[in-house]
Amino acid sequence: MIPKNPLKKYHIVLIIMLLSISIAGCVDNNSISQIPLDEVDLNISSHESLLNNSSIESEISLTNESQAQIPPHYEKSSICTYVVDGDTLDVKGVGRIRLVGVNTPERGETGYQEAKDFVKSKCLGKLIYLDIDDKKNNDRYGRVLAVVYVGNTNINAELLKKGYAEVMYIPPSEFNPYSWT
DSSP, X not given: OOOSSHHHHHHHHHHHHXXXXXXXXXXXXXXXXXXXXXXXXXXXXXXXXXXXXOOOOOOOOOOHHHHTTSOSSOSEXXXXXXXXXXXXXXXTTXXXXXXXXXXXXXXXXXXXXXXXXXXXXXXXXXXXXXXXXSSOXXXXXXXXXXXXXXXXXXXXXXXXXXXXXXXXXXXXXXXXXXXXX
């Protein structure tokens, strides 16, 4: 459909440009390279009419660097929507995740807020990868037991290395958290 008023065409283009800029400003440079290609929708045919059937070209190039941002073994990936505490978070489309092999202080205990803030700074609103424990998928509360990665960083291991958590090994588990320290 071609607008009768030529100014409408420019308004539509201007709105699309402003939306693109707004969305681009909400994403940090690191998370862009972490989006798996199978989650990217490159179908622009529905948007062509808005641009009066003008030609749009796009090119995606993956570098070795961006591929290195994806951990080698993971079962699921999605966005972290909420951080409960230092060892529990919510992931869109997956549910509540319990970081396997680590234990952070509970509410009211020394170090609780620091551990929670660390996990928030690393995970909240970001694309995370989950390596779900193959030997025991869920804990007694129904939370998914997993190693959480942001990019290629093992968050469970970082909690231990930075002193925000202690090792909590409960067999059976495919992971050995003592190897992370």
